[in-house]
Amino acid sequence: MTQSQSPTRPRLLTGLTVLAVIMFVLALGMALFYAPTDQQGHVQRIFYPHLGAFIGGALAYLIAAIASVLYLIKRDVKWDTLALSAVEIGLVLTGFNLLSGMIWARPIWNTWWTWDPRLTSAAVMWLAYAAYLMLRNGLEDPDRRGRFAAVYGIVAFSSVLFTTFITRVRPDTIHPVVVGPSPQNAQGGFNVERGAMTLTLVFNILTFLVISVTLIWYRVRLENLSRRVQALKFKVLSR
Amino acid sequence: MLLQANGIPDNVAYLVLGLAVLFTVLGGWLGSYLWRLRNLRRDMALLEQMAEEDTAAEAADSAAAHSAQPT
Numbered sequence: 001m002t003q004s005q006s007p008t009r010p011r012l013l014t015g016l017t018v019l020a021v022i023m024f025v026l027a028l029g030m031a032l033f034y035a036p037t038d039q040q041g042h043v044q045r046i047f048y049p050h051l052g053a054f055i056g057g058a059l060a061y062l063i064a065a066i067a068s069v070l071y072l073i074k075r076d077v078k079w080d081t082l083a084l085s086a087v088e089i090g091l092v093l094t095g096f097n098l099l100s101g102m103i104w105a106r107p108i109w110n111t112w113w114t115w116d117p118r119l120t121s122a123a124v125m126w127l128a129y130a131a132y133l134m135l136r137n138g139l140e141d142p143d144r145r146g147r148f149a150a151v152y153g154i155v156a157f158s159s160v161l162f163t164t165f166i167t168r169v170r171p172d173t174i175h176p177v178v179v180g181p182s183p184q185n186a187q188g189g190f191n192v193e194r195g196a197m198t199l200t201l202v203f204n205i206l207t208f209l210v211i212s213v214t215l216i217w218y219r220v221r222l223e224n225l226s227r228r229v230q231a232l233k234f235k236v237l238s239r
Numbered sequence: 240m241l242l243q244a245n246g247i248p249d250n251v252a253y254l255v256l257g258l259a260v261l262f263t264v265l266g267g268w269l270g271s272y273l274w275r276l277r278n279l280r281r282d283m284a285l286l287e288q289m290a291e292e293d294t295a296a297e298a299a300d301s302a303a304a305h306s307a308q309p310t
Contacts, residue, residue, distance in 0.1 A: 028258075041248040046257035089268075096264040103257045107250040215268070222272060225279045232286045239293055 013217050020207070020214045027052070027200075027207040035200040038190045046104050047190075048204040051178065054097040056208030060090030060216060061129065061160045068153035071146055080146040081227070083153050085219035087132050089212055094126050108188040109174065118175035121166050125159035132156060 031048040038044040064086035071079035101119070102112045113119065132152055139145035167177045167186075176182040176189030178201070192198055 037247060039247060041250040043250040043253040043257070045254055049257075049261055092264060092268045096261055099260045099264070100257045103253050103260065107248065107253050218272060222276055222279070225276070225283070229279050229282050229286065232283065232290065236286050236289050236293065 009221075013214070013221075016210065016214045016217065020210045023203075023207040023210055027204045030200040030203055035197050036194065038197075040108055040188065040190060043104055043107050044190060046100050048200050049208070050097055050100040050104060051201065052204035052208035053093045053100070055205050056212035057090045057093035057097060058160050058164065059209055060086040060093060060212050061157055063216065064090065064153045065157035068150035071150045075143075075146075077142075077146065077227070080149065081220055081223045082216070083150065084133075084136065085216050085223055087129050087153065088219055089215045091126065091129050091133075092215070093208065093212060094122070094129075098122055098126060105188075114174070116175055117166050117170045117173045118163070121159065121163040125156075125163045128156045128159045 027048070031045045035045060035048065064083045067079045067083035067086060070076075071083060101122070105114070106112050132149065135152055136145055136149050139148060167173050167175055167182075168180075172185055174185050174187045176186040178192055182189045192201060
């Protein structure tokens with residue numbers, strides 16, 4: 001086998017990929033055909049992947065924060081690779097969360113966007129992690145880049161916590177919550193106590209958790225290949 | 240907003256838009272991943288070829304220098 005061929009895909013990753021695809025199809029099917037139609041209309045069905053994507057993204061950011069801590073302790077490049085990969089996948093999933101929220105808001109709140117505490121904090125969170133990638137690209141020295149990114153990755157996780165809990169501490173938000181009482185100004189809330197809705201929601205959350213882990217793993221493999229290419233390039237050019 | 244016969248608003252177009260965004264975002268990342276993977280594999284193959292050519296050239300030089308030495 002030549003080096004240009006990436007190492008064989010682990011069986012676990014293949015199994016995880018198959019599981020993620022099957023779960024994704026089932027989750028969408030449940031959201032579209034199994035869950036009952038709410039009084040909001042069919043657009044409410046976007047709620048299932050909307051929340052699932054946020055939780056999948058939050059998991060990715062949590063992995064990035066933990067990997068960042070481990071990088072600062074052990075200075076092993078594999079933790080830096082994991083943090084970078086997790087942030088990229090987190091951006092993809094929370095990016096969809098933001099966009100699907102806007103699409104849902106248009107018919108329910110009669111606006112695509114409003115500077116509500118929850119929406120604003122979600123946008124700030126996304127931008128904070130987008131800045132993480134820019135910060136990395138702006139630093140040449142790998143060790144310095146790893147250290148700066150790790151510290152940033154830990155600090156940026158506060159934006160995830162803030163976004164998650166803002167609806168609990170700010171009663172003026174119009175964003176409803178799923179578990180527990182919604183803030184007094186919340187608009188567009190609905191009751192998920194019914195069985196089919198709860199099952200669909202839980203399955204969608206599990207699906208996006210599996211998708212998050214699977215995509216992070218693929219991204220880690222890509223980054224490892226990239227590092228091997230850089231090392232070989234350095235070796236060839238230094239001759 | 241249009242209402243269906245049962246009083247539920249007809250906003251299925253926004254649901255379709257949401258699904259289109261879902262497939263675009265995930266598909267966009269997947270396309271980006273495959274594009275980066277293809278480029279890296281191509282770079283790796285090229286660099287390996289260059290490394291092999293360098294090694295072969297070094298071996299040829301070494302052999303030529305060895306044969307040119309007086310016995």
